[in-house]
Amino acid sequence: MPTNSHDFIRPADASERAYLESLVRADYDKSHPGETFDDMKRRVSFSREDQGLYRDWIALAAARAEATQAAEAMPIAA
Template identity: 65%
Template structure:
């Protein structure tokens, strides 16, 4: 399980894109709904997977620089 710091970092990688894809909604809205909605829990999981992939790409780039 990710630490609070790791989770915040991952969320920062997707927040802008999520909010652009879902006008009028925030990532915080999704996180709140995910606590009681299976569909939103799955959507949050998918977005966090995107964030993890972006983080891995960023780390790989940093190693090569």
């Protein structure tokens, strides 16, 4: 996992991208009243600010996915 969001996260396919977006969509919507994650995604093609914002949210999603995967892989001591 890159430690800097400028080291781009490149989902392998559309389903991975959808999964990553699902991890942050609600948080984005809560922190940007009057706007949705999809609104920001629509502006990505022409707004450098939204490109960076999207990249940062996907980096956060990748970190969350990695943490979830690590937690699931950790054996439970009996």
